[in-house]
Amino acid sequence: MRFSVKHLLPGAMALTFATSTWAGQTQIAVAANFAEPIKAIAAVLEKTTGHTLSVTVGATGKLYAQIKNGAPFDVLLAANTAATVALEKDGLAKAGSSFAYANGKLVLWSADATEVDARGDVLKGAGFRKLAYANPKTAPYGEAAVQTIDKLGLTTALTPKLVQGESIGQAFNFVYTGNAEIGFVAMSQVLAGGKLKSGSMWVVPQALYSPIRQNAVLLNRGANNPAAVALVKLLQSPNIKDLIRSYGYDI
Amino acid sequence: MLTNSDLQAIGLTLQVAALTTVILLLVGTPLAWWLARTRSWLKKPLGALVSLPLVLPPSVLGFYLLVAMGPHGTVGQWTQALGLGLLPFTFAGLVVASSFYSLPFMVQPIQNAFEAMGTRPLEVAASLRASPLDAFFSVVVPLCKPGFFTGVVMCFAHTVGEFGVVLMVGGNIPGVTRVVSVQIYDHVEVMEYSDAHRLAAVMLGFSFAVLLALHMYNGARHKGGSS
Numbered sequence: 001m002r003f004s005v006k007h008l009l010p011g012a013m014a015l016t017f018a019t020s021t022w023a024g025q026t027q028i029a030v031a032a033n034f035a036e037p038i039k040a041i042a043a044v045l046e047k048t049t050g051h052t053l054s055v056t057v058g059a060t061g062k063l064y065a066q067i068k069n070g071a072p073f074d075v076l077l078a079a080n081t082a083a084t085v086a087l088e089k090d091g092l093a094k095a096g097s098s099f100a101y102a103n104g105k106l107v108l109w110s111a112d113a114t115e116v117d118a119r120g121d122v123l124k125g126a127g128f129r130k131l132a133y134a135n136p137k138t139a140p141y142g143e144a145a146v147q148t149i150d151k152l153g154l155t156t157a158l159t160p161k162l163v164q165g166e167s168i169g170q171a172f173n174f175v176y177t178g179n180a181e182i183g184f185v186a187m188s189q190v191l192a193g194g195k196l197k198s199g200s201m202w203v204v205p206q207a208l209y210s211p212i213r214q215n216a217v218l219l220n221r222g223a224n225n226p227a228a229v230a231l232v233k234l235l236q237s238p239n240i241k242d243l244i245r246s247y248g249y250d251i
Numbered sequence: 252m253l254t255n256s257d258l259q260a261i262g263l264t265l266q267v268a269a270l271t272t273v274i275l276l277l278v279g280t281p282l283a284w285w286l287a288r289t290r291s292w293l294k295k296p297l298g299a300l301v302s303l304p305l306v307l308p309p310s311v312l313g314f315y316l317l318v319a320m321g322p323h324g325t326v327g328q329w330t331q332a333l334g335l336g337l338l339p340f341t342f343a344g345l346v347v348a349s350s351f352y353s354l355p356f357m358v359q360p361i362q363n364a365f366e367a368m369g370t371r372p373l374e375v376a377a378s379l380r381a382s383p384l385d386a387f388f389s390v391v392v393p394l395c396k397p398g399f400f401t402g403v404v405m406c407f408a409h410t411v412g413e414f415g416v417v418l419m420v421g422g423n424i425p426g427v428t429r430v431v432s433v434q435i436y437d438h439v440e441v442m443e444y445s446d447a448h449r450l451a452a453v454m455l456g457f458s459f460a461v462l463l464a465l466h467m468y469n470g471a472r473h474k475g476g477s478s
Contacts, residue, residue: 062440130340135423137441163340163422166440174422178322179339 024051024227027072029063031079031214032134032169033104033141033186037247038077044243045234051227059167061138067092067219074222075231077214079104079140079168084217093217101235102249104212105187106144108202111176120202122182123154131161132174132183141168144209145184151208175199187248194246214249257450259426260434267342267430268410271349272357275406276399278350279357286358287365302355309352309415316348317420340422345430348420349410357406364398365391397472401465408461411454 023046030038035057042053056063056073064083067073068090076093078084084098108123110116115128122128134142142164149158163179165171168186175183184204190197216235222228234240241251253261286298304312319326320338327337338344372394376386392399414432421428423437431454438447 059440065440065442068442129336130422132422135437135440137437163424166418166423166436173317174339177317179317179320179337180422 024049024225024230025054026051026074026222026225026227026231027054027056028075028077028222028228028231029056029058029067029071029073030077031060031063032057032139032167033079033188034077034102034214035169036188036192037102037244037249040243041231041234041240044240045227045231048234049227049230051230053227053231057167057169059135059138059142060140061135062167072221073219074225074228075216075218077101077216077235079212079214081213081215084215087217087219091220093219094223098215098217099232099236100213100251101216102214102244102251104141104214105206105248105250106141106148106184106204106209106212107187107190107248108182108204109172109175109185109190109199110182110201111178111199112181113198113200115181116200116202118202120204122202123149123152123158128181129161130163130174130180131158132163132165132171132180132185134165134168134171134184138166139168139171140212140214141184141186142171144204144212147209148184148204191246191248194248253449253453254446256425256429257431257434257446260429260431260450261453263342263426263428264411264430264432267345267349268407270346271353271410272403272407274346274350275353275357276403279354279402279406280361283358283362283365287362301358304352305355309413310419312352313348313416313419316351316416320344320347320420339420340424340428342427344420345417345428348416349413352413352416353406353409356409357402360401360405361395361398364395367398368394397469400468404461404465408458412458 028038035055038053038055042055046052058066060079060083063071063073063076063078064086067076067087076084076087081098081100084093087093088095088098108116108120110122116122123131133145136142136146149155163174165174168189171183172185172189174180175185187201187203190199190201216232218228218232244251282301286294286301317339318324320330321327322331322337330336330338335343338347368391372390373386376390377383381389412432413430414436417428417430417433418436421430421433423429423433429437431450435447435450435454438444438450
């Protein structure tokens, strides 16, 4: 039996229209550290409003560059305040419309249950070969890792051991697969329901890095999209804050 | 002008590509020979396996390599047992990854040349009492020179153009795994567009020059008649 496009097209079109007529959809850009929480938030949004999210995950700096060059996103959930403020200044979002949705925490994590001690002394020892972190130029969590290493006075000692993920997602992946014994990742990546999922971690003291204030912003493209507006409203509602906190964020 | 880190990336890229080409010439030639000569049922599956990197997304290759070369992977345990340590994020690891990635670009042109040559020249050489090794170097290599040339050039150029696999197993370490394609990606990500432009132009010029040379070489050969 032969298939032709003619036969497939009506079905495909029916499918497309079905999803687009019955529920609103919004395409959003999300900083990699928030990849897990956004899934839970998407589920809440769909349950309460019927709207669905189409999520693109990446390093904040990269997402900013993409949006600036015309990427079709309605909302940006960044891992800093600089990106959303810059987008307002660029005229791609309404001035003053960005808002805080989470304060991130940096952790030193290993997939091995005994590798990382409660005080992070592992960093001073020679018990590891590679230390993963995210690209500090594009990922705020990578920048925080660099600040931490610098504050600890370990820059010279650790530089030969550093391996860089292009986002905090890839940094996590390097540690998760064991290719780097330890790595600076976001607490949200290793926590589920408020508990460490596996491995061992050191919660880096806030004094060692500048606060990771995460801002979101409704972009001009999404201003008239009910699904995008609903997401922004949900992110600002008190009810969602407990869910965000359960991933280790302050808010 | 190009920055020091750009120049470092170019130097590193050339090293990776050169080493990969040498390794694949040594590994790919016997493999191509076997594929061209064998009547084994394994010919088809193995031929398909060699071609896989042509169609596989680099992310698939990169993911498997990262897992296999990691501490829990077969290759990783093997390299650790040999005292070589782990391959991801190292120059050696990059060369290994590139060797998989560029394998078909070396093997296929050489295999085609072997097949086109047929068995006749070898039979003649044998009747003149040339040893198999002698026959290979004094008969096969000269006859199949265009195949070798194409394989070497394409393998080198393709390795220089590698990006996805490096992104997944490299760890972006300056001077170790940060090759030109990754450096360009980094420039673009942080909106250093003028830096990206300069380096991208270098790559474009290089790639065009390589392909032009290859076409001119092949063109000259065909014009030259039967040789």
